[in-house]
Amino acid sequence: MTSNQAKKRRRKRKWLDWIPLMPFLFFCLVIMILPLFFMLKGSFTGSEGQFTLEHYAKMGVSIYAISFRNSILLSGITAILGVIMGTIVGYFICQLRSKRAQELVTALCDVTSNFTGAPLAFAFIVVLGSNGVLTLALREYLNWKIYPAFSIYSFWGLALAYTYFQLPLMVLLIIPAIAGLKSEWREAARGLGASSGQYWRYVGLPVLTPAIGAGLLLLFANAFGAYATAYTLTEFRFPLITLQLGFLLTGEVFRDPGAGDAMGILTLLMMGMSIIIYQVISRRGRKWQQ
């Protein structure tokens, strides 16, 4: 056999190796890539099929702008709350003496970070609705009437419910990073004369920074795409971008398809960027810890 023939055979075999991947790739193309691609196309297409930026221009005003602002604020605030509290709680969990207790609390985080959507919203109505358990208890025992200043159906009510699933997620993300802080580092820092505060400032926190940064972005994306919790609590009354999209989608006929596409694309951009940065940071963090 000449080497040329061999080369051809080899190339053919390599090409054949890709065939078993085709069903999967085709499926992803049809169900995920194409719809998003046409959404992108639609967001730049006017009613006559011409190229236009009007849909994006619309995003800067009225209800769309408010929805984006609210979504960013809600996701940002609950992400920050989740990261701060999650890091502290995660640290204390790692300090727990009993291995058993550690496992129990971690398992609880696992369970509660999956407690989202309608059941979560309903649970918060039970606890903090206008006749909720905690609402009544606070009125009865502390004579503190939280309504109408607070409402579970308002921004801060939503923030409280969102934080409920953000916090345990952050705990789960940060615990491996905290557990990765080697006790030798602390001892070495101590040996070099550093105080506990200095250890945290110069070693502990810098090492945790990638995990914290990654957590912030993941939590942001996590909240930004959420729908069911907010919908169950507020239906379409509170302007969030996902609710706005859902509102457009209800009913068989589209009210404003171009605006829907533009909203969808901008949402994807926000989420996509968060996830990409999250991946980059956490990969770097992992490399660093080895």
Added chain:
Amino acid sequence: MAAMNKRTAVPGFAIGCFLFYMLLPIVATYAFSVATRWDRSILPEGLTLDWYKAAFTDQWFIIVFKNSLVLSISTVIASILLIVPTAYWVHLRVPKARPLLDLISTLPFAIPGVVLALGLIRLYARPPLMLARTPVMLVAAYVIFTMPFMYRPVANSLEAVNIRVLTEAAQSLGASWGRTLRQIILPNILPGILSGGLLVFATIFGEFTIATFLVGARYKTFPMQLVYFTRRDGRIASAYSVISFTIAWTTSLVILWIAAWGAKRTSGGGKHPTKGHTTGVVGD
């Protein structure tokens, strides 16, 4: 002595607050579902199972439960059939395609349910296709939506046991492809498939958003009925919530248990195939 107290007091207080925050909504929901009346007083006025009875006797209960079950199980099966052979093949024969597969399987993290539903409806709900608003399309969307949950644990267990060398070892001992798959590959990635499958199951059983938009009232699911009752009758909603949440946490615990079992079985040190938490991006 005082220093000692302070050292345990702060963490104790922090974890206490955390547990209170995490447990109160759950405990309250469970209690609410068995309370006669609980909107006038701190403690429930009495105990009852009436709300469960009401939920179960509602003609819709069986239908939505069955629908959600059918959707979850179909998604798990479709997901396994589509992803496991692909992941295995890529790890075995086309390592060059791995970055591509990793990328594709993280994409869904960045696609919220509403946006996926919007895209599918915009593209496939118009004549002549009219496919978007069917349960089959819903399952397809679910396979995409839960892809990271399935792919990651499976890919991790494929990496943890060095599937390529095991395949070669089995072949050098005379085993055919079929036997290699059945007796070597599947048993070794089973923990990954199981925990991935369970996570998909739990996610889909509680999924509300995509189902509402794609099939809506034509194919009512359990979460849709739950949302419906939160507006109409909080008692029955509480029974639904408890059932939904119970399924979710049972699944989580089973996944954790499988992870521990898988870690014990495969090589002692090394990477655990399914170690870690049972969560992906889950906010909904």
Added chain:
Amino acid sequence: MSYLDLDHLNKAFDGAIAVNNLSLHVEKGEFVSLLGPSGCGKTTTLRMIAGFETPDSGSIHLAGEEITSVPPNRRGMGMVFQSYALFPNMTAWGNVAFGLRVAQKSQKDIKQRVNQLLDLVGLSNAGHKYTNELSGGQQQRVALARALAIEPRVLLLDEPLSALDAVVRVSLRHEIRRIQTALGITTIYVTHDQEEALSISDRVVVMRQAMIEQVGTPEEIYTQPDTHFVATFVGTSNQFPGILKDARSGLVTSVNGDWQISIPPIMDDHMQNGDALIVIVRPEEIRVSQAEIVIEEDNVITAVLETITLLGPVTRLSLSLPGQLIIADIKTVDRGRFVCGTSVQLSFPRRACRVMPGGDITNGDDN
């Protein structure tokens, strides 16, 4: 025709040549090692024999039958992997039994054979253990027993001991050889550890940059290296670059005339007077004595003793000549006589010298 014939095998990965026109003939029952630096194509050769890679060209015959494109599960080659590749979902017993089950042997036969093999590798009490409950050495024994269970036509081992610590490595390699001899099984053994290759093989194949450099018995490889690469890769060698003054009497002088070396006379004409060449001398052939002693030997050169390094039973002296360092190994019991920084005499017989053509003084490792 031999038992296992590799003829003109070629294999490239994405244009990079991994194996280049390799031919090798192995007799039945022979123990052959493939030895060479990292990346020289040993594993690729072995995997072509096992059937995991298809050669781009060339052929493989086993017992006269062409097997070049027979799939690996029908070749009957027992393979032992560097990472053991034990099936983690099975016990040690199950691993050894796997190939027999595949071959649909009867339960009774399987039982008997597995027990016999576990016995052979000294693990009769560990059959019930899962692989993660075994030490590295035990895992490798199971892997060996598993490969032997199918009564392979050829046993292939790819650096089977490299993940083990030094003591286990030495004892296990002798065990492998013992079992191989007892069963009379044809064996190809890949290693980059020259000591391992020399100590257990019938023949050693030295490879370099995808090609075979030399094939021979361990003794031939060590004492009569064909090439400069073999001389320096296998064992340690001193190199004296010089010019052939007189081929008939065997006289070589250094380029700048610092020393003269007498070598065995060169009878054929592959080298002419005036050619550049390298004289190679093993460190253990060199004797070292104090400067004032008068020595009767073919070659005597004066050098300065630089360092003394204790290696165990031997002690390594490093000695400087103008422009180069020479290494000599002496018995440790004799080392008391030497002081660093003093002048000493090196002496070695004419027959200890091997001559390579000079000019292409490439180094031992190619990485």
